[in-house]
Amino acid sequence: MTDATPRHIPDRLNSRANRLLRSWESLLLAVAVAIFLANTFASPYFLDPWNLSDASFNFTEKAMIGFAMALLIIAGEIDLSVAGIIALASTAMGYALQFDVGTVGLVTIGLTVGLACGLFNGLLVTKMGLPSIVVTIGTMSLFRGIAYIILGDEAFNGYPSSFSFFGQGYVFWVFTFELLVFVLLALIYGVVLHATNFGRRVYAIGNNPTAAVFSGVEVDKIKMTLFVLTGLMSGIAAICLTSRLGSTRPSIAYAWELEIVTMVVLGGVSIQGGSGSIVGVVIAALVMGMVTFGLGLLNVPGIVMSIFIGALLIGVIALPRLITLIRYGRV
């Protein structure tokens, strides 16, 4: 052992192509392709462009929030209040209807409420040092609770016709406005997370917040930004959803927070923070959208679809671990 230079062992498993093949995204893509094929065979109505376009509503609104949520979870935090923010933003817009604010006014109100809610979450987490999972369980009830106080069991209707464009309008042939927003946001978030300094810091915070502080990362400021972003996305989703439904009830977007977290985790974002990608979230959104749409075509009720989504979440995450365990003879 006189030679001090490290010996290089050729690691065939670690080539670039191999890594890509074994990555979470490719596993997920395979699942997506399988579901796509299964759907094509299961129903003759699946491969219709208008049908598919219609089906995109299954995931576009949730995915918009999912992108911001992905960044937040990568940074080691979580926001369970997103559906509550949608309810509050939608209620605020409905309330504003009686003051004749016009479509621009409605959009401004939706965005502002989303932003303010995100700011509130962010302040509680960063300034007071509270765990985000508890804070946002609280604000989830608080935001939706305010919607219930204002609305009771009533509903706001009568949104102006120009407002309906956001949830019902088409921008190019079969492509809806929401689909366009989804694609744009995916690109923006992809670039921000994977190609900017900001994105790198988000990973750093999630991997080791203490080390990040010592490396000069402004942890609180970035976390604050992420909470505000998630709130803003919830505002955008609230505008799209309200416009699509044409009415506001306090139960709007009920239990969406769990579906959005499921989407993000299914997309390969580690719930413990520090890793994940936007591509993964996009594929997960498509997978969930296709599963629900395909089952819908087969007349499977929504609540039964949730079994598939839940099983998919656990199955996709458990399978690689199970294989590893079996390979090493630990089971």
Added chain:
Amino acid sequence: MITKLFKSREIILLAAILALIVLVETRFSGFAAPSNLASVFNDTSILIMLALGQMVVILTRCIDLSVASNLALTGMVVAILNSTMPDLPVVVLIALAIGMGLIMGAFNGILVWKLDIPPIVVTLGTLTIYRGLIFLISGGEWINAHEMSGGFKSLPRMEILGLPVLGWIGIAVIGLFLLLTTRTSLGRAFFAAGGNPHAAVYTGISVGRTRFWAFTISGGLAGLCGYLWVSRYAVAYTDVAGGFELDVVAACVIGGISIAGGIGSVGGAVLGALFLGVIKNALPVVDISPFWQLAISGAAIIIAVAFNARSERTKGRVILKSAEHTS
């Protein structure tokens, strides 16, 4: 002594609950009457039991979001069994409910223990799976009061010394948890595994196994509560206790159980649940619409957790701000 008393979360919470009761009493006399308070306790028993189960899970740094779905699925199964086989003794159904809950909880526990999947992911998944299964086995049908046998419905309402059996079961579970957390090695292990998992391993505690038992206990209680819920309200349908898992977590948080694990007490969980229970019972009495309930409990959670952080904050000169806010 007095300052120490004031720092005890249980005392503060108890004071808050008493203040709340007095406040309501001034607006509506009779609220603080013993018989009414007994009925408030009875109403809150299910939440108390679930909060205790959730407490041991949270103590080990996990979270169980599947309790309400577990409860609803178990409730539906025993309700169906009761309506199709009315001759089956209620005791058998209760044993079945607890057993079913235990198995569902153990399933969560196995996934967390053996496959090392984050608890929030596991229980998020089983939450939706269990809820969907209810629809599958019931076909979306309701099981109504007239389809249930008399014994099935009457057991939790039977009054002993002025308190219905449901309330007595609640008290029994509180007693069992006091024993579990203060007198057994498993109880100590819950605190150790959450307080410092690495240190726990060195003292010979299997963190994974401890978590498994926490989930199993939580599941068993959810199963028991499944029977109690369905028989008390004499109806079973797919959405029974929808979203109740968050009430349960909220009760724990208000009761001072640290979400970072290792800190908490039976008294805290019980009082946290009672706090929510008193609010829920007081709102209609003082003529506030129940629509306020969600916002009030949300605000209570935020205030409680802010309070919590203040009392847990480490003393001494802060040279470098700690970056770790969460576990």
